[in-house]
Amino acid sequence: MGNSVIDLPVQPIDFHTHLGEVRSFHPKIKGWIKAELNDLLQYMNETSISKVVVHSLPPRSDPFSRVVSNTRLLRITRKIRDKVVPFCCPSPKGKNIQATLRRFLEEGCKGLGELKTRSRVDDTRILALLKTAEDLGIPALIHVEEGPIFSYCYGVESLAEVLEKFPSLKLIVHGPGWWKHISDDSGVEAYPSGPVRGEGLVQRLLRRFDNLYVDISAASGLNALSRDLEHARRFLEEFQDKVLYGTDFPCLSSSGQFGIDRSHINLLLNLGLGTRVLRKILRENAERVLR
Numbered sequence: 001m002g003n004s005v006i007d008l009p010v011q012p013i014d015f016h017t018h019l020g021e022v023r024s025f026h027p028k029i030k031g032w033i034k035a036e037l038n039d040l041l042q043y044m045n046e047t048s049i050s051k052v053v054v055h056s057l058p059p060r061s062d063p064f065s066r067v068v069s070n071t072r073l074l075r076i077t078r079k080i081r082d083k084v085v086p087f088c089c090p091s092p093k094g095k096n097i098q099a100t101l102r103r104f105l106e107e108g109c110k111g112l113g114e115l116k117t118r119s120r121v122d123d124t125r126i127l128a129l130l131k132t133a134e135d136l137g138i139p140a141l142i143h144v145e146e147g148p149i150f151s152y153c154y155g156v157e158s159l160a161e162v163l164e165k166f167p168s169l170k171l172i173v174h175g176p177g178w179w180k181h182i183s184d185d186s187g188v189e190a191y192p193s194g195p196v197r198g199e200g201l202v203q204r205l206l207r208r209f210d211n212l213y214v215d216i217s218a219a220s221g222l223n224a225l226s227r228d229l230e231h232a233r234r235f236l237e238e239f240q241d242k243v244l245y246g247t248d249f250p251c252l253s254s255s256g257q258f259g260i261d262r263s264h265i266n267l268l269l270n271l272g273l274g275t276r277v278l279r280k281i282l283r284e285n286a287e288r289v290l291r
Helices: 037-046 070-076 097-106 124-136 156-165 176-182 201-208 218-226 229-238 263-269 275-290
Strands: 013-017 020-023 032-035 051-055 065-067 084-087 112-115 140-143 171-174 212-215
Touching: 013 275, 032 037, 037 051, 037 084, 051 112, 051 275, 084 112, 097 124, 112 124, 124 140, 124 156, 156 171, 156 176, 156 201, 171 176, 171 218, 176 201, 176 218, 201 212, 218 229, 218 263, 229 275, 263 275
Parallel strands: 013 051, 051 084, 112 140, 140 171, 171 212
Antiparallel strands: 020 032, 020 065
């Protein structure tokens, strides 16, 4: 099991979770994995997680995901918003998306996410949705991926222009199409291996934009850090005010299930980070983004 959560200086906030069904990519587990609210609460209890952010997805945006709809997410979390924070995401391709997002906020939604759609990140419809989030004063989380099967919010080279358009928007980015750019030689693989060489787009944008954050969830964030532990320690120390702890529960990992397997927690603990850095990444940065 390795280090446990009780060794941590603070009870974490998991900024990236889902409810519903996700397709298994584990070679020894076939079919769909389902997590209901009680499963999420059990995960939180077993790993001392104090609060989670639960993301919906734009309708029919990901054939490998059947997470609960925006409306259902708001309904089932209504009585436990102190522990389970809903983020909602209407389809950028829908009608009256600005009005829809405003209605979700009136019903208790606290952010835009997870924005995952098969469009460029600078598509005018995505920009309209992000502009609405900025106007409403809520954070937004986007998933960046560039093949080999699907591409979501792709065109990461245009992300700087997007950030320039919305200087007041707290934007959290994650996904393999983002984290591969932690190295200057990002290559073509979704999950590159080996030491990080030079500095990539990730570092350059984090230094340039005060409103940009990242979450370390799923295989993409875990791989970006674990591929080069010495670089990971330096990276997290430099960007300690920009990094959010997240797992992507209930998605499966190579060792079990993200969150439950504590792979992200154990990685952070084993890097030799100071207490102050851990407190920020595990909780305080999330509190600031949600404020």
